Amino acid sequence: MLTVEKIGGTSMSQFQDVLQNIIRGNRKGDELYNRIFVVSAYNNVTNWLLEHKKTGEPGIYNKFLNGEDYSSALDSFCQRLLLINDGFADYGLDLKEARDFIRFRVDQAKTVLYSLGKVLASGYVDRNEIHLAAREILASIGEAHSGWNSVNILNNNGINARFIDLCGYNDNEPLTIDERIHKEFKGIDFSKVLCLVTGYTKGTEGIMRAFDRGYSEVTFSKIAVEVKADEAVIHKEYHLSSADPKIVGVENSIPVGHTNYIIADQLADIGMEAIHPKAAKPLELAGIDIRIKNTFEPEHPGTLISHDYFSPEPRVEIVSGSRKVIAIEVHDPMMVGEVGFDGRIMNYFVKHNVSYILKSTNANSITMVVWDNEKGHELIDKLKEVFYQVNALPMAIVCVMGTNIALPGFLYNATKALYEKGINVESFAQSLMQVNMQFVIRRDRYEEAVIALNEALCKKRDEMI
Numbered sequence: 001m002l003t004v005e006k007i008g009g010t011s012m013s014q015f016q017d018v019l020q021n022i023i024r025g026n027r028k029g030d031e032l033y034n035r036i037f038v039v040s041a042y043n044n045v046t047n048w049l050l051e052h053k054k055t056g057e058p059g060i061y062n063k064f065l066n067g068e069d070y071s072s073a074l075d076s077f078c079q080r081l082l083l084i085n086d087g088f089a090d091y092g093l094d095l096k097e098a099r100d101f102i103r104f105r106v107d108q109a110k111t112v113l114y115s116l117g118k119v120l121a122s123g124y125v126d127r128n129e130i131h132l133a134a135r136e137i138l139a140s141i142g143e144a145h146s147g148w149n150s151v152n153i154l155n156n157n158g159i160n161a162r163f164i165d166l167c168g169y170n171d172n173e174p175l176t177i178d179e180r181i182h183k184e185f186k187g188i189d190f191s192k193v194l195c196l197v198t199g200y201t202k203g204t205e206g207i208m209r210a211f212d213r214g215y216s217e218v219t220f221s222k223i224a225v226e227v228k229a230d231e232a233v234i235h236k237e238y239h240l241s242s243a244d245p246k247i248v249g250v251e252n253s254i255p256v257g258h259t260n261y262i263i264a265d266q267l268a269d270i271g272m273e274a275i276h277p278k279a280a281k282p283l284e285l286a287g288i289d290i291r292i293k294n295t296f297e298p299e300h301p302g303t304l305i306s307h308d309y310f311s312p313e314p315r316v317e318i319v320s321g322s323r324k325v326i327a328i329e330v331h332d333p334m335m336v337g338e339v340g341f342d343g344r345i346m347n348y349f350v351k352h353n354v355s356y357i358l359k360s361t362n363a364n365s366i367t368m369v370v371w372d373n374e375k376g377h378e379l380i381d382k383l384k385e386v387f388y389q390v391n392a393l394p395m396a397i398v399c400v401m402g403t404n405i406a407l408p409g410f411l412y413n414a415t416k417a418l419y420e421k422g423i424n425v426e427s428f429a430q431s432l433m434q435v436n437m438q439f440v441i442r443r444d445r446y447e448e449a450v451i452a453l454n455e456a457l458c459k460k461r462d463e464m465i
Contacts, residue, residue, distance in 0.1 A: 002190055004224040006038045006199070006217065008339035009230060011295040012146050013043040013084075016155065018089050021298035022235055023154065033244055038220040038225065039150060041142025042084055046213070048077055049138040053213060063203055064113060064134050071110055081145055087372045092156035093149055102141075108169050109137050118263050134201070136208050140167040143198035143216065146433055151196050161194045166219065168202030177203030181219075181226050188433045190227070193429075197223065214276035221279035225286045231289045232283055240292040240303040241440045241457035243319045249452050254458055255300065256317050257296055259403060260309040263317060264290070266401050269357060271371075272320045274305065286365070311404035316457040319425040321398035323446045324372045325357065327427060328380060331365040332388040342366055348386070352379040357397060358429045358438045367427045369440055399438050406434035410457070414439070416454035423449050 011018055023032070040046075045052060050061045060077060063070040113134055120130045144167050154161035154251045164184050168175075175183065180201055188195065196387050199216025201207055217234075224232040238245060245253035259286045268277040274292055275283075283290060284307055293302035311317070335341045345366060354376055358369040370376045372394060374375065383390045384390045411430070414437055418425060427440035441449055 001230045002034050002036075002227060003233050004036045004038065004220060004227065004229040005235060007040060007235045008041045008237065009040040009045070009294075010237040010258050011235055011370035012040055014295070015150065017089060017295055018150075018235075019091065019153065019157070021295055027300055033194055034190050035190060036190065036197060036223060036229075038197045038199050038216060038223060038295070039143060039147045040199050040216050042146050044144065044186065045084075045142040046139060047079070048080065049142060050135065050213070058362070059138075059156050059357075061138050062405050063129060064117070064138075067117075069114060074106050074110055078103060080240055081106075083464060085149065088149060088153060092153045094152055094156065096353070098149055098152060102145050105141060105144050105169065107297045109141055110135050114242070116302070121381075125266050132206055132209060136202070136206060139208065139215070140169075140198070140200040140202070143200045144169075147196050147198045154194065154196070154300070158353075159194055160192065161196055162188075164197040166198045166201040174204050175202075176205060177201045177207055178219075178222060178225065178226070179203075182220050183220055184239055185223070185226060195351040200300070209287055211276060211278060214279065217276040217279040217349065218262045221275075221282050224288055226281050229288055231291055232288050233293060234275060235293050235295045237295055240318075242317065243450050245446050248454045252451075252454060252459060255294075256303045257301075257315050258306070258309050258311075261305060261307055262433070262435055263401050265319065266399065267320060270320060270397060270399055271324075274303075280305075284351075309403060311402065314404045314407050314410070316400055316405060316410065316453075317402040319453040319458060321396060321450065321451055322371075323396040323443050325369050325395055325397050326376055327367055327369050327393050327395040327439075327440055328371045328383065329365055329367045329393075330383060330387050330389070330392045331391070332366055334388070335364045335366075345383070345387070348379060352382065354379045358376060358427065358440065360427050360429050362459055367440075369438075372433065393426075394443050395440050396443045397438060398446060398449045398453065399436055400457060401436045405437075410439060413456055414453060417452045418449060421445075421448055421452045421454070 007018060048059050051058050060070050060073045063073050081102050082099055085093060085095055089095055116130050116134055119125055143355045148163055151161045151163040166180055180203055199219050201219045207218060211218045239255040241253040241255055243253055261280060264274045264280055265277055267274050275290060290305040291302050294300055331344055352375055354370055356368040356370050360367045380392045423445045424442055425439050
């Protein structure tokens with residue numbers, strides 16, 4: 001069975017566990033092969049290069065944008081990578097070879113960035129295109145670093161491994177992402193070599209134009225489709241569980257076990273990605289199942305995401321959400337019966353490139369929940385200029401999801417669990433498909449709501465049925 005497997009940054013930083021639990025495990029000889037690993041950069045490395053994914057703290061990319069000394073910043077960054085390398089010396093990493101590789105790669109990036117800066121200064125090019133190119137060049141360094149190191153460690157541990165560098169630093173071929181992947185994998189006998197691949201892929205269309213920080217999952221997805229993998233596996237530092245173990249506690253967080261692509265889409269819509277939705281679609285269309293596994297529990301089968309799964313018994317599979325949303329209510333007495341009023345609102349959403357998570361309406365008001373970010377605030381300011389009355393409140397959204405919850409009782413039990421904790425539902429939405437109940441609540445009650453819903457609907461679901 002051929003698998004394509006993605007390893008996240010947190011797991012990569014603990015490569016000794018990856019080596020022991022994922023790559024070796026109980027396998028011997030030929031059992032080690034017929035697997036392709038797509039690697040992320042080590043934990044925090046991409047944050048240093050671009051910006052912190054959660055806090056927005058600027059990285060080296062911001063220095064390039066502002067015409068600051070990004071070259072010295074890259075030198076300091078390189079020293080941080082060498083310190084990371086030191087931590088893998090005991091596991092077989094050749095420190096001299098690793099140092100030479102990453103120094104050369106950082107120097108290559110500097111050269112290209114310098115050239116981009118000169119082109120930018122000429123004033124003859126689209127600034128956004130140059131900025132995006134610089135972002136891609138910087139992002140690629142992290143995966144090249146972790147991928148090269150991993151192959152070096154594996155070869156020094158007696159495993160026949162091959163580094164597949166999709167960053168395209170050593171060629172000037174104008175290949176698309178798919179063409180580059182096809183070229184690099186052509187003719188490989190996967191039964192005899194373990195391939196480790198950079199999560200970043202250079203392509204003429206630019207992998208970050210559509211996917212930004214989700215690019216490694218896109219590479220992972222495209223490789224799985226290219227090689228016709230039997231299964232696509234994602235290794236994380238946690239299980240895909242009934243609720244966030246950091247909120248409800250590990251002992252109260254139940255591994256999901258099995259779900260479908262529809263639920264994976266619901267999770268992605270609220271920012272809790274099992275896999276980037278644009279990466280999931282090619283796998284779904286190709287009939288390739290995704291398995292989410294915990295790096296640190298290698299014997300656990302994890303969670304299988306498949307196209308046609310439907311829980312044989314009614315159950316809630318996941319409670320999840322976000323505290324970082326804003327509820328926007330547009331109210332107008334003239335809205336009643338006016339055809340296309342919401343279309344007028346949506347025009348502004350499109351112009352500001354804002355997508356809503358939830359939408360709920362009555363006779364003269366429409367409520368939409370969006371992410372609490374700069375684009376969202378700019379949209380709100382514009383809506384207030386145009387419409388009769390616009391209110392925007394910081395809120396949280398908590399969702400109850402399952403492949404088989406379209407039955408009486410689930411909504412009752414969910415609202416009852418919130419009621420018993422004194423948590424008011426400020427807004428609510430559920431589509432006819434009935435796979436996701438969305439509750440908008442006050443931000444300061446989010447953690448309580450997740451705990452209450454997980455306890456009532458996941459831990460005690462046998463009592464509910």
